[in-house]
Amino acid sequence: MMQxxxxxxxxxxxxxxxxxxxxxxxxxxxxSTMQQVEHHRESARLQYxxxxxxxxxxxxxxAVVVIDDDQGCSGTSVEGxxxxxxxxxxxxxxxxxxxxxxxxxxxARSCRDWHQLLEICAMFDxxxxxxxxxxxxxxxxxxxxLGLKGTMSEAxxxxxKARMLEGRMAKARRGELGRPVPMGYxxxxxxxxxxxxxxxxxxxxxxxxxxxERHRTIGKVLRHLAxxxxxxPVRAPGGPAKGELEWHRASRPSLYGMLVNPIYAGAxxxxxxxxxxxxxxxxxxxxxxxxxxxxxxxxxLRDHVPAYIGWQRYLExxxxxxxxxxxxxxxxxxxxxxxxxLLVCGRCGLRMNSAYNHNGRGPRYICGNMKSTYDAPFxxxxxxxxxxxxxxxxxLEAVQPAALEVSxxxxxxVEAERAAVEQHWRQRLERAGYQxxxxxxxxxxxxxxxxxxxxxxERAWEEALAEHARxxxxxxxxxxxxxxxxxxxxxxxIRTLAHDLPAVWRAETTTQEERQxxxxxxxxxVLVEVVGDTEQxxxxxxxxGGSRTQHRIVxxxxxxKRLSTYAALIGRASELQRAGHGGxxxxxxxxxxxxxxxxxCDAFTxxxxxxxxxxxxxxxxxxxxxxxxxxxxxxxxWTIAELANRLGKPCSTIYGWIRQGRVQSRSISVASRPxxxxxxxxxxxxALQSAHPTPPVCSPSLDLxx
Numbered sequence: 239m240m241q242x243x244x245x246x247x248x249x250x251x252x253x254x255x256x257x258x259x260x261x262x263x264x265x266x267x268x269x270s271t272m273q274q275v276e277h278h279r280e281s282a283r284l285q286y287x288x289x290x291x292x293x294x295x296x297x298x299x300x301a302v303v304v305i306d307d308d309q310g311c312s313g314t315s316v317e318g319x320x321x322x323x324x325x326x327x328x329x330x331x332x333x334x335x336x337x338x339x340x341x342x343x344x345x346a347r348s349c350r351d352w353h354q355l356l357e358i359c360a361m362f363d364x365x366x367x368x369x370x371x372x373x374x375x376x377x378x379x380x381x382x383x384l385g386l387k388g389t390m391s392e393a394x395x396x397x398x399k400a401r402m403l404e405g406r407m408a409k410a411r412r413g414e415l416g417r418p419v420p421m422g423y424x425x426x427x428x429x430x431x432x433x434x435x436x437x438x439x440x441x442x443x444x445x446x447x448x449x450x451e452r453h454r455t456i457g458k459v460l461r462h463l464a465x466x467x468x469x470x471p472v473r474a475p476g477g478p479a480k481g482e483l484e485w486h487r488a489s490r491p492s493l494y495g496m497l498v499n500p501i502y503a504g505a506x507x508x509x510x511x512x513x514x515x516x517x518x519x520x521x522x523x524x525x526x527x528x529x530x531x532x533x534x535x536x537x538x539l540r541d542h543v544p545a546y547i548g549w550q551r552y553l554e555x556x557x558x559x560x561x562x563x564x565x566x567x568x569x570x571x572x573x574x575x576x577x578x579x580l581l582v583c584g585r586c587g588l589r590m591n592s593a594y595n596h597n598g599r600g601p602r603y604i605c606g607n608m609k610s611t612y613d614a615p616f617x618x619x620x621x622x623x624x625x626x627x628x629x630x631x632x633x634l635e636a637v638q639p640a641a642l643e644v645s646x647x648x649x650x651x652v653e654a655e656r657a658a659v660e661q662h663w664r665q666r667l668e669r670a671g672y673q674x675x676x677x678x679x680x681x682x683x684x685x686x687x688x689x690x691x692x693x694x695x696e697r698a699w700e701e702a703l704a705e706h707a708r709x710x711x712x713x714x715x716x717x718x719x720x721x722x723x724x725x726x727x728x729x730x731x732i733r734t735l736a737h738d739l740p741a742v743w744r745a746e747t748t749t750q751e752e753r754q755x756x757x758x759x760x761x762x763x764v765l766v767e768v769v770g771d772t773e774q775x776x777x778x779x780x781x782x783g784g785s786r787t788q789h790r791i792v793x794x795x796x797x798x799k800r801l802s803t804y805a806a807l808i809g810r811a812s813e814l815q816r817a818g819h820g821g822x823x824x825x826x827x828x829x830x831x832x833x834x835x836x837x838x839c840d841a842f843t844x845x846x847x848x849x850x851x852x853x854x855x856x857x858x859x860x861x862x863x864x865x866x867x868x869x870x871x872x873x874x875x876w877t878i879a880e881l882a883n884r885l886g887k888p889c890s891t892i893y894g895w896i897r898q899g900r901v902q903s904r905s906i907s908v909a910s911r912p913x914x915x916x917x918x919x920x921x922x923x924x925a926l927q928s929a930h931p932t933p934p935v936c937s938p939s940l941d942l943x944x
Contacts, residue, residue: 251371251372253365253372253373253374254295254365254372257363258335259295259296259297260335261301261332261333261335261364262301262303262328262334262335263292263301263302263303263334263336263337263338264302264303264325264336264337265285265288265289265292265303265305265338265339266305266321266322266325266337266344266345267282267285267286267306267308267344268285268306268308268309268311268313268319268321269281269282269309269310270310270313271310271312272310274310275309281340284340285340286304286306288338288339288340289302289304291338292336292338295336295372297335305321305325306321307319307321307324308320313343313344313345313347313395314348315348315351316348316351322346322351325337326354326355326358329355329358329364330358330362334362334364335363335365336366336372337359337365337366337367338367339366339367341369341391342368342384342387342388342391343394343395346388347392347395348392349388349389349392352388352391352392353385356375356385357375359375360375360376360381407508407536407537410536410537411537413506413537413539415508417508419501420495420496420499420501420502421434421439421471421472421473421492421496422439422442422443422502423501423544424473431501431506433546434471434473434483436471436483438471438662438665438669439483440546441661441662441665442471442662443471443496444546445468445662446470446493446496447496447502447546447547447551449463450493450497450555451551451555452655454558454562454755455562455570456490456497456559456562457490459493460488460489463488464487464488466716468488468659469485469486469487470485470486470487470488470492471484471485472484472485472486494559497555497556497559498559500538500552501543502545502547502552503540503546503547503549503551503552504540504541504542504543504545504549505538505539505540505541505549505552506537506538506539506543507535507537507538507539508535508537509535509536509537510531511531512531512534570754570755570758571751571754572750572751573601573750574594574599574601574750575594575601576622576626576750576753576757577603577622577629577754577764580758580762580764581603581625581763582764582765583605583607583617583618583765584765584766584776585767586605586607586617588605588607588617589607590603590604590605590766591603591604591606592604592622601621601623601626602620603619603620603621603622603625604619605617605618605619618766618767618768620775621794624775624792624793624794625775625791625793628777628791629757629761629764632787632789633756633760633761634739636760636781637739637760660717663709663713663716666709666713667706667709667713670702670705673705673706674702674703674705674706677698677702680699681695681696681698681699759782760782761780761781762780763780764778764780765777765780766778768793770802771795771800772795772800773792773794773800773801773802773836774790774792774802775790775792775793777789777790792834794837795836795837796836796837797836798835798850798853800836801836803833807833807850808850808851808854811828811850811851811854812851812854814827814828815851820844821845822843822844822847824842824847825841825843825847828847829841829842874917874918874919875915875916875917875918876915876916876918877914877916878892878893878914881916896914896916901916901917901922901926902916902917903916903917904917
């Protein structure tokens with residue numbers, strides 16, 4: 239806004255004294271935007287003219303300092319305003335007697351910064367002057383007037399901002415607020431949003447959504463695009479090539495932006511990413527944005543622009559993205575566990591995690607949420623193979639009636655995927671051919687004598703021809719590896735395998751990730767609860783569609799005593815033993831009757847039966863570290879443990895000496911248990927000690943003294 243010219247004062251105000259003139263006078267010059275700096279020249283001239291006003295007040299010309307470091311900076315905050323910071327510092331050092339500004343809004347539009355300046359000026363006896371007069375911040379009346387002016391300046395800023403935001407919202411409610419459009423769209427000169435006129439750009443955008451509907455994860459879509467060399471269409475936002483179509487490599491952020499942007503479903507949305515004021519940086523209005531939140535968007539106009547997908551499909555994509563988050567069931571992951579992300583603890587209701595032993599060969603399901611949160615004991619844990627086998631059988635049984643439809647859908651998916659890739663390559667070749675033909679026409683149109691231009695056009699023509707030839711060779715290589723239409727043998731193999739889904743499920747070529755994907759298409763979640771501490775597990779399977787089924791499985795346990803049938807098992811085995819049957823015969827009878835051992839073995843063996851009966855008849859097992867009874871033996875004979883303790887060696891070393899023939903041994907039987915005795919007299923022990931001395935153990939106290 240244009241300011242009135244400042245009339246020269248007839249004399250200096252009474253508030254200006256010699257102590258003020260002994261210090262410097264500072265003129266603060268600021269305009270809010272660079273556009274004002276460039277076009278509002280009169281406002282700048284009036285502010286710079288304040289230096290002459292200070293001279294009229296009695297300051298020497300060399301004592302007048304003009305601070306114009308903040309040109310193009312907003313006065314809403316002190317951040318990013320080195321000139322204002324310099325002014326406050328000089329006042330605080332007592333170097334300034336008068337601060338001049340054309341109006342208070344030039345100094346600050348924030349009451350926080352304005353009142354801080356007033357406090358410092360009052361403390362160091364610095365005057366403040368504007369077009370209306372000179373004020374003493376230490377005087378109550380002047381302080382009250384300056385505070386009122388600062389409040390009005392800040393209120394004016396908020397009024398202007400509210401007026402502009404209301405106009406912005408009015409245009410947004412009509413869907414006319416001009417905003418950048420994403421890839422696959424263009425904005426016409428009339429302001430209307432339309433699909434990109436380039437067919438290849440439209441086909442690529444549709445391919446991205448089709449791939450996500452098939453794979454359900456951004457990572458797999460990105461891998462597919464990178465494998466087949468598919469690039470995304472982007473209109474240059476600025477520069478010499480503004481508006482021209484460019485092809486950029488696909489990235490995870492760009493794919494995520496496409497999936498969460500409702501414009502692809504034909505909706506005009508404003509306020510999709512609200513601003514959190516706590517995270518916003520002063521002077522940077524685009525910071526502090528939250529994640530896209532459709533439920534709290536300020537304007538949602540459906541069917542307002544051309545769409546690539548339907549609204550329901552857009553909502554399904556967003557729901558799938560939320561499910562893929564790590565805090566929920568997560569995406570399909572690598573690993574031997576089939577139910578990762580689907581398993582829920584039947585005791586605490588929290589999600590169970592997958593764990594692996596023996597380098598990934600022993601998958602387990604563990605409920606450790608209470609342990610990690612409250613340091614409580616683990617709710618439950620069970621081996622994964624029995625539960626995975628149950629769910630696999632249920633899934634195969636559910637999809638068996640649709641085997642023919644599955645085969646036809648697989649064949650259609652294969653053909654559609656190859657057709658989409660082939661269309662993308664045809665469009666790339668067509669574009670490259672057009673570029674080569676265009677370069678040829680440009681070269682033909684130039685005059686032959688103008689070699690300066692002809693050489694450049696000739697080089698561009700050769701580069702276009704080379705690019706076309708490269709793409710053609712690459713397309714031929716891709717076509718040889720993967721024909722466009724599945725062959726008759728491939729279709730026959732698909733139909734044959736569809737009739738034997740268990741074989742496909744167990745095939746080595748079927749990955750665990752593919753099995754997890756199939757399970758997730760049918761199963762919503764699985765609740766498991768271990769019955770007490772036994773081998774019995776209750777399973778409740780929740781299928782998509784609301785159906786629920788109840789099942790029971792048997793898990794391996796660490797000890798036979800944890801079996802729910804332990805008492806009956808011991809009774810039956812003891813009965814067979816009393817009938818005169820041996821260990822092998824008892825094991826065969828138990829296996830025929832359906833008894834199963836505690837651990838991973840599928841059937842009993844004779845040694846397992848004998849050990850089970852011996853443990854049951856002898857009562858509780860020996861405590862850890864307790865010695866078993868050993869019969870009397872010769873003075874020069876030792877058990878493995880005795881000799882190892884005598885020489886200070888591990889038992890494995892003694893066994894190695896026996897295999898090497900360095901010591902003699904014999905085996906005896908005690909209570910049907912073999913025990914090995916080693917023959918070693920004093921000379922043999924001395925020879926072994928000298929040949930393999932035991933390293934001395936350093937005393938900690940001696941080490942410390944040393």
